[in-house]
Amino acid sequence: MFAAPITRRDSGRVAYDKPIPPKGLHTQPFWDGAKEGKLMLPRCRSCNRVHWYPRLICPFCHSTDIEWIEGSGAGRIHTFAVQHRAFGGWAKEVPYVTAYIDLAEGDRMLTVLRGVDAEHPETIEIGAEVRVEFEEADEDTHIPFWRLAEAS
Amino acid sequence: MAANLKNAAAIVGAAESNEIGYPEERGPKVTSLQHHIEAIKNVSDLTGIPISDIEGVFSTGWSQQIAEHLGIRPHYLDTTTVGGCSFQVHVHHALAAIHAGIIDIALVSHGQAGWSYRGAGGGGRPVAGEIDPGTEMTIPYGVFGAPSNYAHAMVRHMHSFGTTPEDFAHVSVVTRQWAMLNPRALMFSKDTNPFGGPITVEDVMEARLIAWPLTLFHCCLVTDHGGAVIVARPEIAKSLRTRPVWIAGAGESMGHQNMLEMVDFTATSASRSSAIAYEMAGLGPQDMEMAMIYDSFTITAAMTAEMLGLAPRGKGYTLWKEGHAAPGGRLPINTNGGGLSFNHSGMYGMQLLVEAYRQLSGTAEDGVHGIEGKQTNARTCVVNGTGGTLSTTGTLVLASDE
Numbered sequence: 001m002f003a004a005p006i007t008r009r010d011s012g013r014v015a016y017d018k019p020i021p022p023k024g025l026h027t028q029p030f031w032d033g034a035k036e037g038k039l040m041l042p043r044c045r046s047c048n049r050v051h052w053y054p055r056l057i058c059p060f061c062h063s064t065d066i067e068w069i070e071g072s073g074a075g076r077i078h079t080f081a082v083q084h085r086a087f088g089g090w091a092k093e094v095p096y097v098t099a100y101i102d103l104a105e106g107d108r109m110l111t112v113l114r115g116v117d118a119e120h121p122e123t124i125e126i127g128a129e130v131r132v133e134f135e136e137a138d139e140d141t142h143i144p145f146w147r148l149a150e151a152s
Numbered sequence: 153m154a155a156n157l158k159n160a161a162a163i164v165g166a167a168e169s170n171e172i173g174y175p176e177e178r179g180p181k182v183t184s185l186q187h188h189i190e191a192i193k194n195v196s197d198l199t200g201i202p203i204s205d206i207e208g209v210f211s212t213g214w215s216q217q218i219a220e221h222l223g224i225r226p227h228y229l230d231t232t233t234v235g236g237c238s239f240q241v242h243v244h245h246a247l248a249a250i251h252a253g254i255i256d257i258a259l260v261s262h263g264q265a266g267w268s269y270r271g272a273g274g275g276g277r278p279v280a281g282e283i284d285p286g287t288e289m290t291i292p293y294g295v296f297g298a299p300s301n302y303a304h305a306m307v308r309h310m311h312s313f314g315t316t317p318e319d320f321a322h323v324s325v326v327t328r329q330w331a332m333l334n335p336r337a338l339m340f341s342k343d344t345n346p347f348g349g350p351i352t353v354e355d356v357m358e359a360r361l362i363a364w365p366l367t368l369f370h371c372c373l374v375t376d377h378g379g380a381v382i383v384a385r386p387e388i389a390k391s392l393r394t395r396p397v398w399i400a401g402a403g404e405s406m407g408h409q410n411m412l413e414m415v416d417f418t419a420t421s422a423s424r425s426s427a428i429a430y431e432m433a434g435l436g437p438q439d440m441e442m443a444m445i446y447d448s449f450t451i452t453a454a455m456t457a458e459m460l461g462l463a464p465r466g467k468g469y470t471l472w473k474e475g476h477a478a479p480g481g482r483l484p485i486n487t488n489g490g491g492l493s494f495n496h497s498g499m500y501g502m503q504l505l506v507e508a509y510r511q512l513s514g515t516a517e518d519g520v521h522g523i524e525g526k527q528t529n530a531r532t533c534v535v536n537g538t539g540g541t542l543s544t545t546g547t548l549v550l551a552s553d554e
């Protein structure tokens with residue numbers, strides 16, 4: 001089974017200093033999966049379509065029969081931007097690339113994109129393959145980030 | 153004299169969420185969002201009206217998030233929040249909208265986890281300690297405010313249509329030309345702002361990067377503003393000393409709330425809100441003699457011009473690049489100097505309205521708000537506001553007396 005790389009923090013390191021989302025009531029399977037390096041995605045049992053972000057009701061067919069499946073962790077760049085102005089923990093990272101990722105399973109996620117050259121956005125290709133990886137932000141939160149796939 | 157709305161609409165079903173009262177005594181804590189969605193699902197099941205048939209969403213301040221969660225794109229949005237009587241007011245507004253023929257099916261929705269999130273405030277929105285899942289999945293990723301989001305749309309437009317940042321820079325350059333005719337514009341001259349006065353494409357491109365490909369001069373100003381307009385029925389409008397500008401058409405729509413749900417990054421719901429407004433007016437884009445288009449960023453104005461049918465898809469920027477939008481051009485756009493060079497207070501829709509009124513009433517050069525050359529001879533104007541992150545749109549088709 002596919003398991004994405006996880007960046008683990010040892011106790012001596014500086015704490016994760018970027019925004020960590022509060023956990024809502026409707027997303028626990030996602031965060032549970034992330035701790036194991038799995039990209040869990042909501043899929044409607046009625047119409048079989050994956051949607052993102054997680055819903056209480058399928059935005060395509062309005063069934064409330066929704067399950068969580070393990071995603072492949074594969075996607076492609078839909079669009080991107082290079083952030084030169086940021087705040088908090090992200091401020092010291094500028095410039096960095098943010099991107100919307102078309103998931104292999106359908107629908108789209110937001111990420112800070114890794115493995116690309118923010119100083120040369122002309123080298124970043126829409127449609128390029130990306131893979132998910134996880135970074136441990138705190139004990140309960142492993143945040144998925146996407147990285148440009150290695151050219152094979 | 154009010155129209156008689158008697159029996160113009162009826163309430164056809166009512167339902168509640170699954171666990172009300174003290175839900176925690178019987179199971180997990182419930183969120184306000186969950187109360188909304190369950191009640192909506194239940195009333196849909198009860199009436200047999202599919203959720204996808206809902207055309208208008210009325211709720212206390214949160215209508216676009218509810219619509220997005222449902223995956224619907226209503227063309228009537230009401231977020232009136234006036235306390236406990238809000239829902240009676242919503243029914244009243246829905247009655248009016250239905251009577252007017254704007255929508256046939258309205259949803260009035262309430263969800264408030266008053267007990268589950270007691271002490272946290274509320275008002276029918278998610279409260280402290282509650283978070284909607286779209287926000288939850290966006291927070292970690294280093295986007296801050298409008299420019300960081302809008303840049304993604306410009307990059308996708310460049311990819312889809314072969315446009316360049318230089319193409320969009322022309323929007324800034326031309327809009328500045330209008331600002332130089334408006335002494336109230338922040339960028340009127342070097343005297344009003346060190347960055348004021350004429351600018352070139354090179355100036356725009358060489359300005360500090362905010363979110364590539366957006367430089368500072370691709371972005372709107374941050375200023376103060378106050379504005380107001382009065383709308384009155386025709387008999388009154390004709391009796392006043394001021395000239396009426398008629399609301400020939402009006403439409404609204406939404407594409408998304410969270411940019412995660414923006415299906416096409418090169419398109420907004422302005423195509424739909426303008427289609428509604430044009431149809432109401434019996435006019436089309438070819439009949440518009442000027443336009444006031446929300447220009448939070450150069451990409452916003454150029455893309456919206458395409459949505460309004462003023463230019464072909466992918467070619468919105470040519471209105472500026474070829475000088476049509478400029479002073480003396482065939483289709484003046486943003487004659488106040490725009491959000492880019494006149495004024496942008498955060499919600500710029502009022503500035504659009506004030507200038508459209510002044511232009512169509514012949515008062516755009518009153519010695520204070522414009523100098524010679526600012527007044528156009530336009531008799532029709534399409535006005536389009538864009539809200540959120542290219543999320544919601546409102547379009548007006550305005551016309552002067554002949």
